[in-house]
Amino acid sequence: MTELDANSAAGPLTLLFGRDVTLAVGICAMCGTTGPLGETVMYGPAPGTVLRCPQCSNVLMTIVEAPDRLLATMPGLRLLSVPTGGTS
């Protein structure tokens, strides 16, 4: 598996969420590190995309593209905060 960063996971992430989420901020459930998904470490591309915490390597999210669906897990995210452009 090649180690990349999550900016190169933007394709599968956009496919899953319907919008760009590389700027969305996640909190690692293992160590509490907080940061944008674009700074997480990605392993891939085959057989799927794995996003890991840059500090503790906890698996935050996995995405597998099957021919007719996406199979996603988010085992290591305590929170994912996705900006919507609205006013707070």
Add this chain to the structure above:
Amino acid sequence: MAGTAVFQRLTWLPATVADVVTETPRARTLLLAVPGWPGHRAGQHVDVRLTAPDGYQASRAYSLASAPGEGPALTVVRVEDGEVSPYLVDVASPGDRLEVRGPVGGYFVWEPAPPYRPVLLVGGGSGVVPLRAMLRHRARLGDTTPMRLLYSVRDPASVIYRDELVRQADLVTFHYTRTAPPDAPHAPGRIDRATLERTSRPAAEEPIAYVCGPTGFVEHVAALLLDLGYPAPAIRTERFG
């Protein structure tokens, strides 16, 4: 803003290789013709999918090398045991077809906007590709945001976009890691704190840095930038390999 867009449709689009530019013995730029290409921002990615005659498919993410307003272009460096890059670097020719999905990504993106913070681009090897898109974007707009590129590269023969970067000598600093030309102002080696400090605007001007390259390079540079007073949110990184 792509980050606030409503639902973004993302489908594979047929693409045709329109032209090929040899950058170095190991790197080529492919200019693609993509009907329906929606345009892109400087620093964004595209996923590229190849299909073999037997139906086997492989896809990879590549940074877009061209500026917004230009057609999509990829600069690909051959990974010797790679599945996709040897085809793109050694085989693909004008008229060949592939598929692209994108543009994607809103994090490692630059566009001129208030408060026009000075920009330091630091690229290692092929990590220069998305940074070149940012430099080109600035030049095409005639934008005056302070921007400098520090390009760490193994030796003079490995420099991608040589002519274009040499023409912008006031904006671009080459840093050689293995073999430097005789007129280089430094001995070959890793980028050090003093080099970054010389290239960057002072921390008081609140510069923002975009760092792209292999993981070890990115982590080394990011740590030096933190030490120079860049707050972590002002350092955007993109790693590969």
